Amino acid sequence: MGRRKPGRRGIFRSLLAIGVCALLLYELGLFAMIVWYKYQNPGSSAFMAATLQQLRATDPHASLQHRWVPYAQISTTLKRAVIASEDSNFTGHDGVEWSAIRQAWAYNLKQEERGTHRRRGGSTITQQLAKNLFLSDSRSYLRKAQELALAYMLELVMSKRRILELYLNLAQWGTNVFGAEAAARHYYHVGARMLNSYQAARLASMLPNPDYYDRHRDTAYLRRHARIVQRRMHLVDIPGSP
Structure with missing residues (x-):
């Protein structure tokens, strides 16, 4: 007998499992970054990068004022x-x-x-x-x-x-x-x-x-x-x- 093709419910469960795994990996990646930043100083942040991108949309030479202390x-x-x-x-x-x-x-x-x-x-x-x-x-x-x-x-x-x-x-x-x-x-x-x-x-x-x-x-x-x-x-x- 040939193998049965998965029904819609089976496909949905597979996609859900893949989505959950991807989400867990994403969260683990963020957690690893937090552990890294416990000891290392970030040179920038997501918000700083977004702000610089917005500023450079009107001024290609725009820069941020920032100095870690x-x-x-x-x-x-x-x-x-x-x-x-x-x-x-x-x-x-x-x-x-x-x-x-x-x-x-x-x-x-x-x-x-x-x-x-x-x-x-x-x-x-x-x-x-x-x-x-x-x-x-x-x-x-x-x-x-x-x-x-x-x-x-x-x-x-x-x-x-x-x-x-x-x-x-x-x-x-x-x-x-x-x-x-x-x-x-x-x-x-x-x-x-x-x-x-x-x-x-x-x-x-x-x-x-x-x-x-x-x-x-x-x-x-x-x-x-x-x-x-x-x-x-x-x-x-x-x-x-x-």
């Missing part, structure tokens, strides 16, 4: 300001704060009903690092799910100190400005270790919309928010030991 060469004031502004419970959570995500979801639904474009993010610093390092700035449920998975991987492999060091060196702080050192020199002509508390608070306040604040550096909102961040800085914990 060790954690110890970034001022304590900037570390405190960024945590106070972006993720006040950074040292206490496991990478994701579901309550913040739910609050942001409810807030954004209300803004959508009102017809406004103002949105609030519920991402932790770890989630933002996952997005900057590996993903794009697109908005989709699939990308968000991947961001959450990566955040848990980062927290599993790395210390809080290393996560913050990576974040501060890869975060966007201007149209083509990435990392704390480049930001400090771009806005204040000093190194990242020399920032005072108000300068650090202003830089932290720029993080949600760095391209806009690169072009509008002295708005009333930015000044007001920087003062709020400055008052909160002493209330947060920062990671110290590796």
Whole structure:
């Protein structure tokens, strides 16, 4: 007797198995990269590469301002300001704060009903690092799910100190400005270790919309928010030991 041809159900199961295996291999590859970045400093990130590509679409000679500096060469004031502004419970959570995500979801639904474009993010610093390092700035449920998975991987492999060091060196702080050192020199002509508390608070306040604040550096909102961040800085914990 000849071999029976697989039916549609069999073909579907085979394709599903192939898809699951491919997904697992992809996730394992990302996990391996996270282990690598625990010890090695990335020269760039997915978000930096995407930004450079966008800039070169209109200017073939465009380049990014970026210079890696060790954690110890970034001022304590900037570390405190960024945590106070972006993720006040950074040292206490496991990478994701579901309550913040739910609050942001409810807030954004209300803004959508009102017809406004103002949105609030519920991402932790770890989630933002996952997005900057590996993903794009697109908005989709699939990308968000991947961001959450990566955040848990980062927290599993790395210390809080290393996560913050990576974040501060890869975060966007201007149209083509990435990392704390480049930001400090771009806005204040000093190194990242020399920032005072108000300068650090202003830089932290720029993080949600760095391209806009690169072009509008002295708005009333930015000044007001920087003062709020400055008052909160002493209330947060920062990671110290590796």
